Amino acid sequence: MIPAEFDYYAPTSVQEAIGLLQEKGPEAKLLAGGHSLVPLMKLRLAAPSVLIDLNRIAELRGIRSSDGGVAIGAMTTHSEVESSPELADRWPIFHVAGAMIGDPMVRHRGTIGGSLAHADPAGDWPAVALALDARMHIAGPNGERVVPAGEFFVDMLTSALEPDEVLTEIEIPALEGRVGMAYEKFRHPASGYAVVGVAAVVVTDGSGSCQDCRVAITGAGPKATRATGVEEALKGRPLDEQSISAAAERAGEGMAFLGDIYASEEYREHLTKVYTKRALLAAARSAQG
């Protein structure tokens, strides 16, 4: 598994990285954990002529509080995200979903920013980012811009990032009220990626009814998607099995489904409903518990 030839740069600041991106043009690629990009290069499905390694840029790493919420540096590894007590306390979904990514080697190399930027249709973080309404901080030649998760995933392997931009931070806004969250994943037996993954966040009041909720689905279609039909159906309803089951029936509405030798479109559509229900039930339990 030998990739095609490439030049390698290791900038130490975001500005420098952007400068290199501009200079080298669209044939250049950023290298984060390398756990999506390098396999593609080894199979020669990708052959960038320049790699710009982000690993020496300290400002892209780490987790810090921000405006009541939290900001996660793009180069923070899956394992750091998974094991952060700060995140686990208020956003336990990071621990739950993080632990389901690949294997320990993947988690110690791969980064949350790389995963989001790659916009893999079966990535786990995209669903989590959507369900938490994350805000993507992006640096480019013209300074910084912020893109909400809902607008970030454009299509299969395509995000809102321009070729000369760097994803710098993922900001997670604070959630008010009694919050529950869960991530349920049907793993592909070979790759471990999500055949279907569902992230659910519910907010409830004292009465046990659903004040707010966000459900996001990954794996099933070409990009991670919010299940708005489910959210509408559940808002204002009690968080019980009956209303959750009814709402989950609307999972997959308007979605395009992927099919392959392991799971057909029909099966993925079915799993989307079953796993939405499971994720919502688990989220409701954690909100009430």
Add this chain to the structure above:
Amino acid sequence: MTTATTFVGSSVKRVEDPEFITGSGTYLDDIKLPGMAHMAILHSPHAHARIRGIDTSKAQQHPGVLAVFTGKDTAGINPLPCAWQAGGVENHVNTPHVLASDEVRYVGDAVAVVVAEDPYTARDALELIEVDYEPLPAVVDPEKATQEGAPQLHENAPNNVCMRWTAGNQEATDRAFEQAEVVVKQRLVNQRLIPTAMETRGAIGSYNPGTGEFTIWMTSQAPHVMKLLLAAFVLNVPENKIRCISPDVGGGFGSKIFCYADMALVAFASRQLGRPVKYVEDRTENYQWTTHGRDHVTYAEIAGTRDGRITGLRVRTYANLGAYLSTIAPGIPTTLYGRMVPGVYKIPATFVEVLGVYTDTAMVDAYRGAGRPEAAYLIERMVDLFAREVGMDPAEVRRRNFVPPNEFPHDNGVGMLPYDSGEYEKALNRALELSGYPEFRREQEEARRQGRLLGVGLSSYVEVCGVAPSAWIGLNGQGWGAGLWESANVRVHLTGKAVVTTGTSPHGQGHATTFAQLVADELGVPMEDVIVEHGDTQGTPFGFGTYGSRSLAVGGSAILRSTAKIREKARKLAAHMLEASEEDVVWENGRFTVRGSPESARTIPEIALAAATGYSLPEGMEPYLDETSYYDPPNCTFPFGTHVCMVEVDRDTGETRLVRYVAVDDVGNVINPMIVDGQLHGGIVQGVAQAMWEQGVYTEDGQLVTGSLMDYALPKASMLPNFELDRTVTPTNVNAMGAKGAGEAGTIAATPAVVNAVMDALAPLGIRHLDMPLAPEKVWHAIQERSASQKEER
């Protein structure tokens, strides 16, 4: 120092592990020779195509490229040999050329090589070779390949049939079916598997122009056999001018037994360039052109009585052999499969017909279990279907039909050698007890009332190990192109340290430990004083290698012959040293003593010193303790056992959860229980994986869809339950140790146990059979269909 007086029977830690765990092993890719060049291979992207032309000029001019070779350049190299044709029938043999020059027949067929200064350049230059292909229609399914109008692969094999082979008594079987009270039929697909050794294959060739000698390092399970095949059949070089070396080898599962094109190509390239040449396949190549396993389509019928007695078995199998014959391919679905289909049962009439078929796919050859997993799957599925048809518990049907212990040696009626020994019911009973089978049945009933799908599956298997004797397996019998004896040399050096050289070729099994245990006991020395050597053909006796769970039963027996000879000579020398008469010298507690005066004693190291110095030897005795033996067993060995698997199927998604896995195996006497358990664990994992996850998939036009580990579902530890193992011990009388063999038992037993469990779980829905792997979607669809039709029925 390890000082136990007997090592045999104890779980001594593997002496080879410190090296492997600390990364100080030497695998093929660790070997770097001065001046070594690197080879990359261009493979066909088409399943079937005519080669109109190959333009290598651009690649040749690429900086760093030393040479580009195509089939024209290698025309002097013979096609690879097929060393095991199906016995007693005509085989339409087609084996691959090392580089295809006029036609390619599967995705992965080799068409050209680049040799360059480094592997990166070699790989880059492959992309500069232009091959003009004229695509031809392809066929990948063994059944379809035999049908009218299917694309033809080889002129000498009409309808793509390589051979038609039968076993058993057709007339008696037909009669049994005519008279049967119950007949159950089922089409069974035993899907293609990709062996996936963690270390991929490779070879290094080094030609010495001064001596005309080749040294070939290879990731082989059988380096001596490779030397023979390369010398006598492929390269036409005198056998004493080739030395083959298998360094540490990272797993093989059968796929590294065979003779591959790269072994010849590195030798050829080295001679052309005057430099050593290395080739290591990447995982994509490993999946495309290293051999695959299984791939049978079988029509099976079982006949019996209403009270659960099996009276007949009729089998017709299409065995996919791939595009060409790999080294021992035809022998697998015939001798090792066809002759084992009756399994542990006394079946009055069996008839087996096997068609070996060519298709536009990677070659199929032995893969862990090699024929016996297919046989065990067939009979164990059919017995379950039969049990269900007659409304009896599958455990009871098995019990009723077992070959009873007092009927050994047992002739199974399809030409296998007589089974040596067996206590099938004992193993079954122990497995049922350990798994809490009756309690589970009650729990299952209760769960079914709640709509939950719990299932339990049994697999009572027998397999054949240590295949021999040569006179039976060889050319006049089963068609194997040589013998299947094994060799061993044992030497005790002047300082009392022993070196054992074995013709077997371990690649993960732990022979350095097991064999040292045997020898330490026989010579009365500490285990660390015994070193086991293997894998280098220079200066060592010829041996057949490691596969078919033969290394202990056959190779270990050869070692014991050599230690016996050493002991005999040492006894004479001890008598001489002790000035006693030979008859009075006895072996006691690991040394020789004189009967009646135990204080006069000599140990093997003391005797070895005397033998090596040669100062005072008995009249006519040669110096040194150094003995070689060749051992050809009188029969094969037949391990057996019962595995029990418990599962729960998720109605909503079709996912199967493995709840428990219990295995009771009888591999005869055990030298190292920990190593045997390890073999069983690994074997069970592979067997379970076939039932649940693994499947090599080609599109209709011959593209390999499962071409990487992202698509081919190799099992991971997290996907499996804890294994609960136990043993019964029924020694064999075939060898002195009473040991049968344990390398493949797990793989053979596990697959049907899991499938039977899932089918048992789905029984309330009226689902009889689903083909493997039991992927959730397949199970879910079946549940959907049956639930819908059950509703209609109501």
